[in-house]
Amino acid sequence: MTRPAIGKLNIRKAFDQIDEHWSPHIAANVNGQDVRLAKIEGAFEWHHHDGVEEAFYVVKGAFTMRFRDRDVSLAEGDFIVVPAGVEHMPVADKECWIMMIENAGTLNTGAHENERTKRDLPTLKGAE
Amino acid sequence: MTRPAIGKLNIRKAFDQIDEHWSPHIAANVNGQDVRLAKIEGAFEWHHHDGVEEAFYVVKGAFTMRFRDRDVSLAEGDFIVVPAGVEHMPVADKECWIMMIENAGTLNTGAHENERTKRDLPTLKGAE
Numbered sequence: 001m002t003r004p005a006i007g008k009l010n011i012r013k014a015f016d017q018i019d020e021h022w023s024p025h026i027a028a029n030v031n032g033q034d035v036r037l038a039k040i041e042g043a044f045e046w047h048h049h050d051g052v053e054e055a056f057y058v059v060k061g062a063f064t065m066r067f068r069d070r071d072v073s074l075a076e077g078d079f080i081v082v083p084a085g086v087e088h089m090p091v092a093d094k095e096c097w098i099m100m101i102e103n104a105g106t107l108n109t110g111a112h113e114n115e116r117t118k119r120d121l122p123t124l125k126g127a128e
Numbered sequence: 129m130t131r132p133a134i135g136k137l138n139i140r141k142a143f144d145q146i147d148e149h150w151s152p153h154i155a156a157n158v159n160g161q162d163v164r165l166a167k168i169e170g171a172f173e174w175h176h177h178d179g180v181e182e183a184f185y186v187v188k189g190a191f192t193m194r195f196r197d198r199d200v201s202l203a204e205g206d207f208i209v210v211p212a213g214v215e216h217m218p219v220a221d222k223e224c225w226i227m228m229i230e231n232a233g234t235l236n237t238g239a240h241e242n243e244r245t246k247r248d249l250p251t252l253k254g255a256e
Contacts, residue, residue, distance in 0.1 A: 008200055008208040011185065028209050030183040030229045033161055035207070055158040057139065072136055079163070080136040081156050101158045101229065 009126045011059060015039065015097050017124050022116060024100065024108055026123045034104045037124065041095040046087050047110030054082045054102040061096030065089075137254045139187060143167065143225050145252050150244060152228065152236055154251045164228040165252065171219045175238030182210045182230040189224030193217075 009027055014037055018025055022044060024036040040063060056065065057079045065072045065080060066089040074080060082088050090098075109117045137155055142165055146153055150172060152164040168191060184193065185207045193200045193208060194217040202208060210216050218226075237245045 006195065006200065006208065006211065006214070008202060008206050010203070010205045011207050012205045028183060028207060030209055031161060031181050031231055033159060033229070035183065035229070053158050055156060055163065067134065072134065074136060075138070077138045077140045078136050079139050079156060080134065081158055083134065086134070101161070101163070103159055 014124045026121050036100040040092045043091045046089045048087045049110045051084050052103045052106050053084050057099040059097040063092035063096040142252045154249050162232045168220045169223040174217045176215045177238045179212050180231045180234050181212050184208050185227040187225040191220035191224040
């Protein structure tokens with residue numbers, strides 16, 4: 001078989017490449033799932049992803065995942081999976097660094113498209 | 129829709145539940161991918177996963193991913209994707225804590241089955 005490139009990326013250092021909040025960057029793709037990194041601060045908006053689960057892992061800082069019926073506080077090292085179709089809204093009082101796992105192509109704003117929608121997500125440099 | 133449970137797991141604390149090396153535990157499932165945690169120490173064995181990519185993220189410590197044509201050193205925070213079908217062997221001089229992402233059902237020993245094969249992987253407790 002053709003030998004594919006095997007790179008590595010340091011997740012914490014990769015955040016240096018991100019200079020905008022709410023702008024997911026692609027760190028890797030694994031079996032059709034994107035591993036995305038984002039810096040978040042402030043409140044996003046209510047949205048859901050039809051048929052797609054979305055995992056969040058807190059790399060640095062903390063944030064609250066709001067659901068319609070409760071809030072879940074997430075600290076550094078916490079991992080949560082938002083079930084498909086469930087409305088959620090991340091809110092970070094201070095800048096927080098997160099890793100996400102979700103189907104490649106999933107829109108950050110879910111079923112809505114608006115001025116916060118990000119298309120053609122940038123891929124992080126650093127694989128060697 | 130039925131309201132699914134939404135839990136969170138602290139990845140670092142979850143390692144307290146793992147008391148054996150080379151025994152992957154399931155932290156979450158996301159769109160058919162397992163997120164697995166394992167403590168590793170020493171050398172595993174050469175293996176590959178047909179048709180399945182396998183991602184590794186170093187939560188604590190360091191290890192070397194050996195490939196047939198090179199070694200890749202991985203430190204805390206490093207992330208690497210092993211392409212499908214590519215032989216690899218993780219080696220950790222000291223205990224190292226890793227997170228893996230791969231298709232649910234993937235055998236830890238890949239195409240081989242032997243005494244290191246783990247079936248019916250335990251699921252980590254801690255989701256609330």
